[in-house]
Amino acid sequence: MKNRFSGRHYLLGLAGLLGLHACSPKATAVVTAPAPAAAPAAAPAPAAAFQIPVEYYTLPNGLKVVLSPDHTAPTATVAAYYNVGFRNEPRDRTGYAHLFEHLMFQGSQNLGKMEFIQLIQKNGGILNGSTRFDFTNYFEVVPSHKLETMLWAEADRMRGLAITQANVANQQGVVKNEVRVNVLNAPYGGFPWLDMPQKANQNWNNAHNFYGDLKDLDAATLADAQQFFKTYYAPGNAALAVVGDFEPAEAKAWVQKYFANIPSAPQPPKPDISEPRQEKEQRFTKDDKLATKPALAFAYHMPDRNTPEYYALILLDQILLQGKDSRLYQALVQKRGYSDNVNGGINYLGNAFNYSGPMLWMGDLIYDQSVKADSVVSVLDQEINRLAKGGIDQATLDLAVVKLRSSLYDQLSGSDNFGRADMLASFALFDNDPGRINRLEAEFRKVTPALMQRTMQEYLRPTNRTLLIVNPLAKS
Amino acid sequence: MKPLHFGLLCVALATAAPAALAQTKPKPKPAPAAAVAPAAPRETPPAGGTPRDFELPAKEEFTLPNGLKAKLVPYGQVPKTTMLVAIQAGNVHEAATEVGVADLLSKLMSEGTATLTGAQFADKVARMGGWLNVSVGQDQTLIYASCLSEFAPELAALLAEVVQRPALPESELARIKADFKRQMNLARAQPGTQARQKFSQALYGSHPYGRPIPTDAEIDALTMAQVKAFYQTQYGAQRTSVYVAGKFDNGAVREAITRAWATMPQGPAPRIEIAKSQTRPDVTTLDRPGAPQSTIVIGLPVVDPSHPDYMRVRVMNSLLGGSFGSRITRNIREDKGYTYSPYSYLETHYRTGNWSQNADVTTQETGNSLKEIVYEIEQLQKTPPSAEELKGIQNYESGLFVLRNSTPAGIIGQLNTLDLHGLPDSYLTEQVKNINAVTPQQVSETARKYVRPEAMTIVVVGDRKIIDPQIKKFQASRKKPL
Numbered sequence: 001m002k003n004r005f006s007g008r009h010y011l012l013g014l015a016g017l018l019g020l021h022a023c024s025p026k027a028t029a030v031v032t033a034p035a036p037a038a039a040p041a042a043a044p045a046p047a048a049a050f051q052i053p054v055e056y057y058t059l060p061n062g063l064k065v066v067l068s069p070d071h072t073a074p075t076a077t078v079a080a081y082y083n084v085g086f087r088n089e090p091r092d093r094t095g096y097a098h099l100f101e102h103l104m105f106q107g108s109q110n111l112g113k114m115e116f117i118q119l120i121q122k123n124g125g126i127l128n129g130s131t132r133f134d135f136t137n138y139f140e141v142v143p144s145h146k147l148e149t150m151l152w153a154e155a156d157r158m159r160g161l162a163i164t165q166a167n168v169a170n171q172q173g174v175v176k177n178e179v180r181v182n183v184l185n186a187p188y189g190g191f192p193w194l195d196m197p198q199k200a201n202q203n204w205n206n207a208h209n210f211y212g213d214l215k216d217l218d219a220a221t222l223a224d225a226q227q228f229f230k231t232y233y234a235p236g237n238a239a240l241a242v243v244g245d246f247e248p249a250e251a252k253a254w255v256q257k258y259f260a261n262i263p264s265a266p267q268p269p270k271p272d273i274s275e276p277r278q279e280k281e282q283r284f285t286k287d288d289k290l291a292t293k294p295a296l297a298f299a300y301h302m303p304d305r306n307t308p309e310y311y312a313l314i315l316l317d318q319i320l321l322q323g324k325d326s327r328l329y330q331a332l333v334q335k336r337g338y339s340d341n342v343n344g345g346i347n348y349l350g351n352a353f354n355y356s357g358p359m360l361w362m363g364d365l366i367y368d369q370s371v372k373a374d375s376v377v378s379v380l381d382q383e384i385n386r387l388a389k390g391g392i393d394q395a396t397l398d399l400a401v402v403k404l405r406s407s408l409y410d411q412l413s414g415s416d417n418f419g420r421a422d423m424l425a426s427f428a429l430f431d432n433d434p435g436r437i438n439r440l441e442a443e444f445r446k447v448t449p450a451l452m453q454r455t456m457q458e459y460l461r462p463t464n465r466t467l468l469i470v471n472p473l474a475k476s
Numbered sequence: 477m478k479p480l481h482f483g484l485l486c487v488a489l490a491t492a493a494p495a496a497l498a499q500t501k502p503k504p505k506p507a508p509a510a511a512v513a514p515a516a517p518r519e520t521p522p523a524g525g526t527p528r529d530f531e532l533p534a535k536e537e538f539t540l541p542n543g544l545k546a547k548l549v550p551y552g553q554v555p556k557t558t559m560l561v562a563i564q565a566g567n568v569h570e571a572a573t574e575v576g577v578a579d580l581l582s583k584l585m586s587e588g589t590a591t592l593t594g595a596q597f598a599d600k601v602a603r604m605g606g607w608l609n610v611s612v613g614q615d616q617t618l619i620y621a622s623c624l625s626e627f628a629p630e631l632a633a634l635l636a637e638v639v640q641r642p643a644l645p646e647s648e649l650a651r652i653k654a655d656f657k658r659q660m661n662l663a664r665a666q667p668g669t670q671a672r673q674k675f676s677q678a679l680y681g682s683h684p685y686g687r688p689i690p691t692d693a694e695i696d697a698l699t700m701a702q703v704k705a706f707y708q709t710q711y712g713a714q715r716t717s718v719y720v721a722g723k724f725d726n727g728a729v730r731e732a733i734t735r736a737w738a739t740m741p742q743g744p745a746p747r748i749e750i751a752k753s754q755t756r757p758d759v760t761t762l763d764r765p766g767a768p769q770s771t772i773v774i775g776l777p778v779v780d781p782s783h784p785d786y787m788r789v790r791v792m793n794s795l796l797g798g799s800f801g802s803r804i805t806r807n808i809r810e811d812k813g814y815t816y817s818p819y820s821y822l823e824t825h826y827r828t829g830n831w832s833q834n835a836d837v838t839t840q841e842t843g844n845s846l847k848e849i850v851y852e853i854e855q856l857q858k859t860p861p862s863a864e865e866l867k868g869i870q871n872y873e874s875g876l877f878v879l880r881n882s883t884p885a886g887i888i889g890q891l892n893t894l895d896l897h898g899l900p901d902s903y904l905t906e907q908v909k910n911i912n913a914v915t916p917q918q919v920s921e922t923a924r925k926y927v928r929p930e931a932m933t934i935v936v937v938g939d940r941k942i943i944d945p946q947i948k949k950f951q952a953s954r955k956k957p958l
Contacts, residue, residue, distance in 0.1 A: 050555060072552050073882035074528035110519045114810055118801045119521060122868030124875020127800075143875050145525040152521050173813025173838070180769045181816050181836040187665045245528065292665050293658060324586070325595075325602035333655075334594055340655035368658060399603060406556065406605030406624050413554040414883060476661060 052412060052420065054435045055248055056428065061264040062236025064428040065255055068243045068420060076147040076244035079139040079421035080154045081429050083239075084232035085132050086210035087273050087357060092219075095212010098131040099175050099220055100228050104138060105129070106167040108157040113167055119153055126416070131210075132349050134356045135429060141416040144245035148254050151242075155258035158238065161229050165222050172217055179211050187290040192297035192364050192468055193348040199284050200299045200360055200466035205273045234265035239428040241421040275301060275358040282466040291472035296376050297364035300465045302346065303455065305356060306431070312447045312455040313361060314352050317345060318400040319392070320383065321363055322407070327383045332365060338376060339365040351411065353423055353440075356430040361459075369476070373469050384460050392452040401444055408440065530878050532904055533887060536726065538734075542742045543714035545895070546733050549721040549887050556605075557628040557722040557729075558884040561619040561635050562892050564746050565710035568614050568684045568826070576690035577706045580656060580698055582610040582617050587648045590641040594648070597638075604631055608638070614685055615748055615826050615896060620885075628724035629732035635718070636736035639711070646700055657692050664689065667764060667771040667836070667937040674760050674935040675773045675832065683751040685825055712743010717895055721884030748826040753777035755931045759947055763940040770842040770938030774849060775832025778926045780824050781897045785922065787907070789831070791914045792922040793820055795869045796856055797833045803852045804833060812848065814841040826897065831927055839939055843946030846934065847953065856923040860916035873911045930954075 055067040089097040107113050120127045125142030140150045183189035194211060201207035240259065242251050278301055303309035320327050321344040324334075332338045344363030346352040367376065411419040420437075427434040458464075536548040570577050586608070588594040601608050606623035619638065623631045663669045673688045680686030718737065720729055755776055764771075779785050797804035797820030808814045818835035837845040861869075880886045881904075894903055936943060 073878065074530050075878060075882060110521075114801065114806055118868060121799060121801045121872040123524065124871045124878075126876070126879065141879065143527060143878060145527050147524070148522045149524045152519075156519070156521075170810065170813045174809055174816055177769065177814070177836065177838060178816035180838075185667060185764075185767055185769045185771075185836065187662065290665065292661055323602050323607060324598035330595055330598070334598070337651035337654060340659060366658070366662065368654065402605045402624070403602055406622075409554050409556050409624075410622075413552070413556075416879065474665065 050409065050412075050441075051438050054424065054437060056434050059235065059256075059260050061260065061262055062234070063259050063262070064239040064432070065252075065259075066239065066241045066424040066428050066434045067246075067248050067251055068241070068424055069246060069248060070243055070417060070420075071245045074144045074245050075141055075417070076144040076150070076242065076246050077139060077141045077417040077421045078147070078150045078154055079137060079241045079243075079418070079425050080158065081135045081137045081239045081241070081425040082233055083134070083237045083429050084136055085134040086208075087133055087205040088232070088271060091204065092216065093212075093224065094208050094216045095175070095210065096216070096220060096224070096228065097136055098211065099171065099217055100225065101129050101131045101136050101138075102171040102175060103161065103163055103168065103225055104136075104157055106163045106171060107161065109160045109162055110156050111153065116153060116157065119149070123149055125150070132354065133206075133347070133359075135354075135426070137422070137425070139416075139418055139421060141244075141418070147242070147244070147246050147251065151251075151254045152258050154240070155262065158233060158235065158259070159262050161225065161233075163222070163225060168220065168222055168225060172220065175212075175217055176214060179214070183211065185290070187292065187474070188288060188295060188366070188470060189290070191286065191288070191295060191470055192299070192362065195286060196297055196299050196348075196360065196362060196466065196468055199282065199468055200278075200301070201275055201358065203273060203275055203358075205271055206275060206358055230265060231268060234267070235259065235262045236264045237267055239425045241425040241428070241434075243417040243421045243424070273357045277301075278464045278466075281462050283469070284467070285469045285471050287471045287473055289473040291470055292474045292476045293366050293368060293472055294371075294373065295364060295366040295470040295472075296373050297362060297468045298377075298380060298465055299360040299362040299468075300460055302359040302361050303459055305359070308447070308451055309455045309459065311443050312451045313459060314346065315397065315400040315404060315444060315447055316387075316452065316456065316460070317352070317361060318403045318407075319387070319396060321345060322403060327387070328363065328380070331379050331383050332376065336379065338371050338379070339367045341365065354426040356426075366470075373467075377467065381462065384456065388453065388456045388460070392449045394449060397447065397449060397452065404444055405441060412437070530881075532881055533721075535891070536730070538730070540713065540734060540738055542738065542740055543712075544716050544718065544737050544740060546718045546730075546737075547720070547891055548724075548726060548729060549719075549884070549891075550723065550726060551721050551884055551887060552723060555625040555723055556622055556884075557625050557631065557720060557724040558622045558888060559620070559628075559631060559635060559721075560717075560719040560888045560892060561639060562717045562719070562895070563617045563619075563639070563711055564615065564715040564748070564896070565617050565706070566613050566615045567687070568748055569710045570684060570706070572682070572687075574698060574702050574706070575687055575694050576656065576660075577698055577702050578617060578710075579612045579690075580652065580695075581644075581703045581706055582612045583652045583656060584644045584648065584703065585610050585619075585638055585642045587645055587652070588643040589637045590643060591637070593643075594645075600634065601631075603627075606631060608635075610638075616892075618892075622722075622885075625723045625725075628720070628722075629728040632718070632720065632729055632732040633736040636733075636740070639716070640737075640740050642707075644700065644703065644707075649700055653695055653698070656690075657695050660689050660695070661692075667767070667769075668834075670762055670764075671771045671773045671834075671935045671937045674762065675775065675933055678756045678758070678760070678933040678935075679753050679777055679830055680751050680828075681754060683749070685751050685828070709744065713737070713740040714742055715744065715746050716740065717892065719888040719891055721887045750827045751825065753828050753830065756933045757931050759934040759936070759951065761940055761944060761947060762935070762937040764937050765939055765941075767937070767939045768839060769836045770839050770845075770936050770943055772835050772837060772842070772845060772849075772934070772936050773832050774846065774929075774932050774934045775820075775830055776926075776928065776932045778822065778829050778831045780827050780829040781893070781899060781903070782827060785926070786829075787910045788914050788918050788922045789926055790822060791866075791869060791873060791911060792856070792919045792927070793822055793831060794873060795861060795866065795919060796820060796852065796923065796927070797849075798822075799869070799872060801868075801872075803856065804849055807848050807852055808835060808837065808845055812841070812844070814838050814845050814848075824897070839942050840946075842936060842938060842943045843950040846936075846947070846950045850929045850954075853923060853927055853929050856920060857927075858920070860920040863916055866914070866916050866919060870912045870914065874908045877907055877911070 123146040129138040604623035604627035608621040820833040
């Protein structure tokens, strides 16, 4: 009945246009077909078949540049990532990283208000920007012969903002309406993606309202914007990924021409965003006057990024939460009928790869009043304990790798090539090593049943989790 | 994974609509004077090179003796395959006494087959590195699935099994109904759903397109006998198409499809009762006490994709409200800041369609938002856009055409649209040419002919005590009473 309710048509449209982010083409890749054996679960072809071209260098001003040609379709994707997200914003300016994202579309040295957007669209392209935990990003997808135009435009706004007080005021209004539509006027608004980090984390950087207090948003000034820009939007704090149908030598020359002369700027020290080890289960309740049914979310602190345990937990996520065969779907949905779905994963504002810092593994479901929150929690415990005690056999692990590999392929393709650009830019920004993209599969194949078990014992302990329960106040 | 972008421009991608250029003051040059005057002289963006050729990927088509159609499109290098089984059996085929029966059937189809329990079925799909999702739309039931390339023939066979031999286990009915009721309940709590349902009801009346989503009582009353009867009378090979795109072994997939689907009964001939849509110029408000925003839908019936004017309507829509750079978005978002995500779009049904502008706006600006939307429509009716503004939209639409046709799922979606609406291949092959043939005068004429504010149905969900006076004032300000 999808067509009968409209809600967020722009999201439906997004799926429609960009092809469900399902499977996809693109990729200069040589594939050795793994044998379609009778028992299809086995994780075959370890000598990674699917390779993505990566050319990486850094300009003298510090800008990290990644080029990845892909001639599947005549399109080019440009993604500019700035190493500032919610976690870095000033303390008395909550929501500022996000507000600033809006300001980046409001005017630069050479393009006035709306002109950036119009420049992309009239050249046949699409664009977007978003703010996440550890970065703010901007991307465009254009017919590939317009690549130079896009590089010029991204460089133009990196070089300098020229916004007005009127534009700041206008975007304050837009952002407040964004908060209203996504949070204040929506049943389950902010649950759990916005709420949970504030409950589960202790460090202010990880635990404040990322959308911002409306009073902080109102207080933002033009001077703040300029200061923020100078500090965080310098080339040395950014990565640029270019993916698609282009010749690297040509793209390199354009990057040189448009970005190399942007002056560098010193960076302030990064704030400490570490989280203490959680020693006690936390439980919170949220009254929601628009919600008609109870809901529950659970979150566990993740192992540090890129550790063996981190890879193991990503595979545990596959086993426990991803797909209809997953343990929690089977137990909560198919077997007990508590809900029709269990959402979940790592980093609700992105994925397991595009963040840097502490992160939560999270799940959530909406259920009927006839079900008790404790019943849901006890199923969660049961399923985790079963795995922790019984151990994870190689076959289960292999299946997790198959599922993971498949979802990675989806991420690395897509008509907009955004998933690939996102990963390349993130790895450049956080690890100074976008080539990791081609080594991920091998990292997952290193995970052993013993490591899985250790990871479960340390990270999926009840004392490492936070529960958030929605108390519905609207009439059903 | 999660729906929420902290983003800016979901709209741009979203509406699958076109783009726009400057509006209130159409800009002649890409780098004209703007609000701020920086010290240095302005640079002009480099124009870029010459377009590279884009051709629709070649497809292989065949029809089985029972009438089932299949289309295979090898595309791309990523070792994955996407499939769609589209069955012309949707909510439009339901009787008034069995609203939701198509949905109930679709949900039960994931609960196992003659040879697999629900859990075994889920496991089998996972082992292919796959997913499978059944959904019901107005006109069709759609089963989307994907897998790692090496399992493509196996997935093709499994899809046939799901459709031809669903277990439809009575034991799961109560649970599936409870899920269905919960989903409908949650949907009804959304202001967007509330507004949209009223809007559809006004346009399509008692035709299935106008029916509200089923109530708990309606869902409770549905029986397994009705589910099975719907399956028997509405499913069949003549109403089924199988699409495959991505990387796969053509021969093996073709063979798997031929073998697995050959036994499907021919079933009923394709048939959709065409809706006589109604123009209903009136305003409805739904109370949402304390709402910090008003959810607006304003629109009316227009032509569907089979109509010769459709491409003009599409281009006009892009320019007016259907893209991030469009006139209405520029006005009520980028100029006034009334809203975050305004968008207009064309909803297409079989042989009927509608245009609507949608926006969640600041409560205090509800009346002003309506006023500005109507203002932009009337401006476009009065004055043709500049050639340059239109060219920008045409380029955007042409660019989107490439994007839509450059993923397996996108390609499949396009092919299904052609088949559902009975459109020739030329709808796609000549699309870019047709987009670019539209003239500024035609855009204006199209707005006059189709997007008539005086004929529009307006639905507003919001805090009535605050919005009703604003809406009264808006109505009074209209020269022609609504």
